[in-house]
Amino acid sequence: MKKNNKALKWIVNLCFVFISFIALFPVFGLIVSSFRPSSDLMRSGMSLTFKFSELSLDNYLFIFTQADSYWQWYINSLIISSLIIVLSLFFSSMVGYALALYDFKGKNFVFTLVLFIIMVPFEILMLPLYKLMISFQLIDTYLAVMLPLIVAPIAVFFFRQYALGLPKELMDAARIDGTTEYGIFFKIMMPLMLPSFAAMAILQGLNSWNNFLWPLLVLRSDSMFTLPVGLATLLTPYGNNYDVLIAGSVMTIIPIVILFIYFQRFFISGLAVGGVKG
Amino acid sequence: MVNDPITNKIEESSKERVYRKPGKLAFLNSKKVAPYVFISPFILSFLILTLYPAIQAFIMSFQRVLPGNVEFIGLSNYERVFNPTFYLALKNTTVYVILTVIILVVIPILLAVFLDSKLVRFKTIFRASLFIPSLTSIIVAGTIFRMMFGESDSAVANQVVGFFGLEAVDWRYNSWSAMFLMVTLASWRWMGVNVLYFLAALQSVPKELYESADIDGANIFKKFRYVTLPFLKPITIFVVTISIINGFRMFEESFVFWETSSPGNIGLSVIGYIYQEGIQQNDMGFGAAIGIILMLIIFAVSFIQLILTGAFKRSDE
Numbered sequence: 001m002k003k004n005n006k007a008l009k010w011i012v013n014l015c016f017v018f019i020s021f022i023a024l025f026p027v028f029g030l031i032v033s034s035f036r037p038s039s040d041l042m043r044s045g046m047s048l049t050f051k052f053s054e055l056s057l058d059n060y061l062f063i064f065t066q067a068d069s070y071w072q073w074y075i076n077s078l079i080i081s082s083l084i085i086v087l088s089l090f091f092s093s094m095v096g097y098a099l100a101l102y103d104f105k106g107k108n109f110v111f112t113l114v115l116f117i118i119m120v121p122f123e124i125l126m127l128p129l130y131k132l133m134i135s136f137q138l139i140d141t142y143l144a145v146m147l148p149l150i151v152a153p154i155a156v157f158f159f160r161q162y163a164l165g166l167p168k169e170l171m172d173a174a175r176i177d178g179t180t181e182y183g184i185f186f187k188i189m190m191p192l193m194l195p196s197f198a199a200m201a202i203l204q205g206l207n208s209w210n211n212f213l214w215p216l217l218v219l220r221s222d223s224m225f226t227l228p229v230g231l232a233t234l235l236t237p238y239g240n241n242y243d244v245l246i247a248g249s250v251m252t253i254i255p256i257v258i259l260f261i262y263f264q265r266f267f268i269s270g271l272a273v274g275g276v277k278g
Numbered sequence: 279m280v281n282d283p284i285t286n287k288i289e290e291s292s293k294e295r296v297y298r299k300p301g302k303l304a305f306l307n308s309k310k311v312a313p314y315v316f317i318s319p320f321i322l323s324f325l326i327l328t329l330y331p332a333i334q335a336f337i338m339s340f341q342r343v344l345p346g347n348v349e350f351i352g353l354s355n356y357e358r359v360f361n362p363t364f365y366l367a368l369k370n371t372t373v374y375v376i377l378t379v380i381i382l383v384v385i386p387i388l389l390a391v392f393l394d395s396k397l398v399r400f401k402t403i404f405r406a407s408l409f410i411p412s413l414t415s416i417i418v419a420g421t422i423f424r425m426m427f428g429e430s431d432s433a434v435a436n437q438v439v440g441f442f443g444l445e446a447v448d449w450r451y452n453s454w455s456a457m458f459l460m461v462t463l464a465s466w467r468w469m470g471v472n473v474l475y476f477l478a479a480l481q482s483v484p485k486e487l488y489e490s491a492d493i494d495g496a497n498i499f500k501k502f503r504y505v506t507l508p509f510l511k512p513i514t515i516f517v518v519t520i521s522i523i524n525g526f527r528m529f530e531e532s533f534v535f536w537e538t539s540s541p542g543n544i545g546l547s548v549i550g551y552i553y554q555e556g557i558q559q560n561d562m563g564f565g566a567a568i569g570i571i572l573m574l575i576i577f578a579v580s581f582i583q584l585i586l587t588g589a590f591k592r593s594d595e
Contacts, residue, residue, distance in 0.1 A: 012397045019389070020407040023470065026422045027410060029434065033425060045428025048437050091319040098316030102309075110317055117328055119519075119580060121527045123549045124569040127556045128334035129327065151323040181312035210415035212530050213549075217557065228417040235421060235534065249418040256413045267474070 027253075034059055034250045038242035059247035067244045072223050073230035077209060078255065080142055080226060084149050084208040085201055091151045092200070093193060096159025097185060101168060111160070117153040123213065130217050144218040145226065149208055155200045162196035163189070198266030205259045209252075227252050339567035344560075355567035364568065366543050367551040368575075370457070374547070375525030375579075377461045382472050382521050383514065389469075390476035391506060405477070409470035416467070420534020423463050424450075450535055456544040460531040472517055479513035480506070515587045519580060526576050529553065548572050 029046050035055040063070055098104075099111050129148065138144040166189060174184045190197075212228045219225055225233070231252070234245040260267075305311055342351050392398055393405060411419070427435045427449040436446040449455045483506060491501045529549035536545045538554060546554075548568065556565020 009397050012392055013399060016389075016392070016398055016404045020404050023411055023466070024407050026419070026426060026466065027414065029426065030418070030422045041425055044430045045433025045436075046422070046425035047432045048434055049432075091323075094316045095320040098313040102313035102316070104310065104313040107313075110320070113324060114320070117324070119523060119577070120328070120332075120573065121523060121549075121576065123527055123529065123552065124573050125328065125331040125335060127552070127562050127565050127569065128331035128338060130557075131334070131562065132326075132331065148327055151319050153320075156320060175309075180307045181309065182307070182315075185316070206413070212416055212533075213553075228415045231415075231417045231421070232533070235417065235424070236537070245421060249414075249421050252415060252418055253413055260409075260413060 030246070031250055034246045038246050039240075041242055041246060059243040062243045063247045063251075067248070069222055069225075069230065070244050070248050073225045073227045074251075076142070076224060077227040077252075080145050081205060081208040081255075083142070084146050085204050087146070087150050088152050088155060088204050089197055089200055092155035093159045093190065093197065094185065095151065096156045096161075097163045097189060097193070099156070099160045100163035101166065101171065101189070114153045114156050114160075118157065122148065126214065126217065133218050139218055140220045140224050141218075142224075145211070145215045146208075148214060149204070149211070152204060152207075155204060158200055158203075159193065159196055162193055166192055195266040198263040202260055202263050202267055206256060209256050335566045335569055338563050339570050341563045343562040351563070355564050356571070358564060359567050359571055363543060363546070364548075364551060367546045367548045370543075370545070371526060371528060371547045373457060374460060374464075374528055374531075375522055377457070378464050378468075378525050379518060379521045381461065381465045382468055383518055385465075386469060386472035386476050386517075387510065387514070389473050390480055391502065393473065393477060394480045405470075405473070408473050411467050411469070412471045414467065416530040416534060419463060419467055420530075423459060424535065427459055451541055451544075453542070453544045456535070456540065459535055460528070460545065463531050463534070464528075468521075472521075475513055475517055476510060479510055483509045511587075515584070518583060518587070522579055522583060523576060526572065526579075 032050075032055075033041055033046050035057065036050060037054060037056075038059055095114075099107060099114070133139055133144045133147075136144075138147075170188055170192075171184050174188055179187065210228060211226070212232070215226045215229045216232070219229055222230070222233075227248075231245055231248060234241045234248075306315060339355055340350055340352060341348050341355075389408070393401055398404065414422075426433060429446075429448050429450070430436065431440060431446045435449060439445070439447060447455055449459055487505050488501060491505055496504070527549060528547045532540065532545040532547050532550055538550065538558060540546060549572075552565045552568045552572075555561050555568065
């Protein structure tokens with residue numbers, strides 16, 4: 001029995017090594033490729049065999065010295081994503097908190113609405129929304145990119161699930177102490193909800209940093225592009241900017257990795273609350 | 279005004295406070311009004327960014343929308359929808375949904391169960407490496423996959439294929455390999471996220487249950503079937519629902535390989551078709567009609583799925 005177990009352990013662990021290899025290989029491939037001559041890459045693809053002598057920093061030198069528009073995209077993405085994280089966490093947590101801890105008329109209706117909107121694909125509303133942005137004259141602005149993401153139903157749902165587990169007695173105690181309803185939320189309950197904030201920061205950060213179709217619609221000029229939209233313009237068979245595309249792709253991953261490392265210890269516990277009761 | 283501790287302390291109900299301190303905004307602090315203030319961002323965003331566009335989409339689907347010239351044309355958008363291109367887009371999308379749902383539910387459950395067991399060492403490393411692909415944006419992931427699955431013999435995928443003595447594949451130009459590329463790309467990016475969902479749910483399985491199952495002499499498979507799976511049911515329903523909806527929303531997985539037009543539409547999805555017609559051809563009415571039909575399909579599928587999995591029969595809380 002014991003021997004059997006040991007063999008099983010080896011097999012399972014080897015399987016995981018293999019699976020992790022598959023998961024990581026493309027990312028490593030990208031990083032290694034970013035040090036190779038970019039013109040070769042798109043023509044002949046990423047190859048398992050290459051000469052170490054052809055590795056160089058050329059792509060990065062180019063991107064740091066001559067790719068001004070790349071850095072403009074980077075700044076656009078950073079601004080838009082940080083604003084989305086801050087605003088969407090602020091608004092979504094307020095809504096989720098009220099849905100969990102207050103009793104008011106229409107509460108169940110609103111919660112059902114939240115669940116319903118999660119089920120409606122954004123892309124179906126995309127055309128009328130696009131028309132709306134045109135009539136608001138918001139085309140080619142940060143605001144147009146951000147608006148649909150500011151109150152995220154999925155985040156509302158997670159915050160509600162998390163807030164359900166908070167002690168309601170604290171609210172009554174605070175009321176007796178003369179704290180206002182808003183003071184209770186901002187000073188007492190919000191700090192208690194921090195783990196869910198961390199989890200949602202990762203989720204919303206990922207969503208906005210990698211958001212593609214909507215920015216593609218509402219952004220027109222090169223100087224307003226976000227990273228995914230900008231990089232996509234380089235992803236053509238006729239382009240000659242593969243150095244920016246490859247090295248630039250590597251550098252888009254950095255902020256999101258930092259965000260993840262920073263918040264990751266709350267991530268699983270945050271997900272657990274939302275998912276399990278879901 | 280509202281922060282005055284002495285008056286606030288005396289007050290029992292917020293209604294009284296409104297009378298006693300008739301400040302302009304004092305009513306906002308009542309226990310009855312506050313929740314509405316809290317949910318107002320959602321209500322606003324729902325009205326402007328969901329309800330209004332939804333109604334607009336419905337109306338537009340009966341219209342021919344040209345700049346400065348909008349006319350009602352009855353059902354003719356809907357009549358035009360059911361054409362071979364739409365059927366092909368729907369077929370591609372459906373196959374994609376089925377494959378991704380199967381791959382992205384079954385494999386993550388197994389991986390999560392193993393990662394949660396005592397069998398696996400270095401759990402954190404494995405978990406992290408599975409999750410890393412989801413940090414890449416679809417464009418970055420697409421760039422990588424295009425380089426890996428290039429047409430030339432020297433691209434990774436064809437090197438592997440060649441290693442097994444097979445002929446190099448034009449990955450982006452066959453119908454089967456097109457689907458393979460899109461499903462692989464999606465599976466690669468989302469596997470780790472779904473593993474995390476299931477791992478999170480596994481934390482809720484009481485360990486004593488396994489011990490008592492051990493005493494009863496249950497083997498690994500029985501424990502999995504009768505102890506683990508029932509606890510994973512809610513999260514599984516959640517993941518399946520999300521995967522179905524995300525599958526029907528597929529556009530970017532195709533865009534990164536062929537931009538907006540693939541050879542013979544082998545990579546065309548329903549959303550891609552909406553993009554082609556509604557944005558590129560500027561036929562918004564037609565695009566809206568496709569959208570409405572897609573929404574009905576998604577609702578029908580989700581509804582059937584939720585009934586089959588018994589999501590409506592819950593009695594907790």
